[in-house]
Amino acid sequence: MLILDCPCCGVSGEETEFHAGGEAHLKRHSVGSTDDQFEEYLFMRENPRGVHFERWRHNNGCGKWFHAARCTQTLEVFGTYSAQTYEPPKEIKDAISAKRPGWSWRNFS
Amino acid sequence: MKRYSAFAIAREALRYHTGWERAWRSPQPKSKYDVIIVGAGGHGLATAYYLGKNFGITNVAVIEKGWLGGGNTGRNTTIIRSNYLQDPSAAIYEKSRSLYETLSQDLNYNIMFSPRGVLMLAQTQHEIRGYKRTAHANALQGVPTEWIEPGRVKEICPIIELNGPRYPVLGGLFQARGGTARHDAVAWGYARACSDMGMDIIQQCEVTNVRTEAGKVVGVDTTKGAIDCDKLGGIVAGHSSVLAEMAGFRLPMESVALQALVSEPIKPAMDIVVMANTVHGYLSQSDKGEMVIGGGTDGYNNYTQRGSFHHIEETVRALIETFPMLSRLKMLRQWGGIVDVTGDRSPMLTKTPIEGMFMNCGWGTGGFKAIPGSGWAMAELMAKGESPLTDEFSMWRFKEGKFIDESVAAGVAH
Numbered sequence: 001m002l003i004l005d006c007p008c009c010g011v012s013g014e015e016t017e018f019h020a021g022g023e024a025h026l027k028r029h030s031v032g033s034t035d036d037q038f039e040e041y042l043f044m045r046e047n048p049r050g051v052h053f054e055r056w057r058h059n060n061g062c063g064k065w066f067h068a069a070r071c072t073q074t075l076e077v078f079g080t081y082s083a084q085t086y087e088p089p090k091e092i093k094d095a096i097s098a099k100r101p102g103w104s105w106r107n108f109s
Numbered sequence: 110m111k112r113y114s115a116f117a118i119a120r121e122a123l124r125y126h127t128g129w130e131r132a133w134r135s136p137q138p139k140s141k142y143d144v145i146i147v148g149a150g151g152h153g154l155a156t157a158y159y160l161g162k163n164f165g166i167t168n169v170a171v172i173e174k175g176w177l178g179g180g181n182t183g184r185n186t187t188i189i190r191s192n193y194l195q196d197p198s199a200a201i202y203e204k205s206r207s208l209y210e211t212l213s214q215d216l217n218y219n220i221m222f223s224p225r226g227v228l229m230l231a232q233t234q235h236e237i238r239g240y241k242r243t244a245h246a247n248a249l250q251g252v253p254t255e256w257i258e259p260g261r262v263k264e265i266c267p268i269i270e271l272n273g274p275r276y277p278v279l280g281g282l283f284q285a286r287g288g289t290a291r292h293d294a295v296a297w298g299y300a301r302a303c304s305d306m307g308m309d310i311i312q313q314c315e316v317t318n319v320r321t322e323a324g325k326v327v328g329v330d331t332t333k334g335a336i337d338c339d340k341l342g343g344i345v346a347g348h349s350s351v352l353a354e355m356a357g358f359r360l361p362m363e364s365v366a367l368q369a370l371v372s373e374p375i376k377p378a379m380d381i382v383v384m385a386n387t388v389h390g391y392l393s394q395s396d397k398g399e400m401v402i403g404g405g406t407d408g409y410n411n412y413t414q415r416g417s418f419h420h421i422e423e424t425v426r427a428l429i430e431t432f433p434m435l436s437r438l439k440m441l442r443q444w445g446g447i448v449d450v451t452g453d454r455s456p457m458l459t460k461t462p463i464e465g466m467f468m469n470c471g472w473g474t475g476g477f478k479a480i481p482g483s484g485w486a487m488a489e490l491m492a493k494g495e496s497p498l499t500d501e502f503s504m505w506r507f508k509e510g511k512f513i514d515e516s517v518a519a520g521v522a523h
């Protein structure tokens with residue numbers, strides 16, 4: 001059972017209070033994009049065994065979306081942060097580096 | 110290999126069972142094989158078996174990081190059916206189901222195939238329409254299934270409650286030739302037959318890298334040293350993305366945990382398999398008498414082989430409405446496996462960007478039923494470079510928009 005902190009309303013809740021919304025920081029390709037870009041956006045997925053970034057929604061709470069950094073191997077939650085960002089903030093990256101030195105995910109590290 | 114038979118049992122009974130030999134050898138890896146299969150689960154072993162049986166390729170190693178059949182092959186709810194909606198799915202799943210019928214004789218190993226019938230309940234108006242459509246599609250595909258009314262449902266499954274307050278039973282899609290088999294025996298039977306053909310099954314040997322030269326696969330590095338090969342088959346279910354990353358490409362899939370549980374054993378109460386997709390639960394009774402219950406997937410990427418506790422509660426809470434007798438049962442064991450889910454909920458049996466490397470993955474929540482057919486088709490793909498059964502299941506179908514959409518028809522919990 002995951003315990004997540006909602007960065008929007010500050011509530012700390014167990015996973016039944018939230019809903020997983022898939023991979024974070026996707027580039028939403030649209031009109032004028034190539035087939036490759038659409039495939040990338042719609043179907044290709046990061047599926048790491050280890051550090052992963054996801055979107056979550058505080059369904060049974062404030063209802064807002066946010067981001068979470070998590071380990072898919074240990075179910076450890078490194079931290080949560082605002083949905084209004086294109087990449088994880090420094091303190092999240094530092095928190096991951098403290099526990100998983102040398103981690104990388106897409107072009108973040 | 111000594112054949113198993115009634116005479117063998119009698120012979121061994123007379124000499125205190127001292128003459129049984131090990132079912133398969135546990136050799137050290139050679140430095141090179143024609144074909145290496147990564148993953149000694151059902152699909153991997155079946156692929157190796159049909160490579161040998163159908164194409165005479167026996168210089169094969171099957172490499173397994175844990176123990177043989179210890180992944181999803183040993184963690185599923187053993188349901189076998191082929192009532193899928195799309196033609197390519199019906200072709201490979203029906204091939205598989207028909208191979209299961211004679212698999213015990215073929216392998217000389219009792220896999221306890223029990224074609225007891227699989228019933229998929231319709232509990233909403235939407236499901237009635239969906240299943241009638243599947244029944245019609247199956248008729249065109251030559252897969253015998255039928256739509257049955259609630260009265261018939263109660264007849265073949267007396268413990269069911271038709272008039273549940275939330276989800277009444279409105280009918281069902283029934284495949285009389287579906288059923289169950291002993292999941293471990295499927296892996297063991299294939300392993301024994303592969304070993305008998307001279308193939309090496311190497312357990313506790315983890316692949317750490319896929320070696321390529323000029324875009325072509327040349328071998329793998331493992332915890333037991335480097336092994337060369339001409340062709341490589343990656344058949345590792347939930348860890349397919351990890352293997353693909355070693356080879357330098359990505360797959361359109363995600364890994365999630367799917368879990369199941371069994372009750373204490375009780376006297377025979379239900380002699381078919383029932384799937385209730387609206388409430389995300391499915392149920393059968395094992396030969397030991399345990400009620401085997403499968404639930405939904407966790408909604409997020411996961412490699413832990415556990416599953417969340419609250420999903421057990423959701424599954425069981427929903428099932429006891431349709432099967433009130435379950436409320437008195439104690440649950441004995443719970444376990445999880447990592448399933449590989451694709452965008453259209455259909456598998457990938459495919460060439461890859463690496464020449465000589467093939468992947469067989471994406472079976473998601475329903476791989477056990479497909480083991481013989483998947484192995485049959487994958488062997489043909491690896492031996493000949495193409496197979497009519499795998500043509501539609503390429504990993505590039507997503508880019509082309511040629512989905513094999515089974516997200517409605519396939520089982521539960523997507």
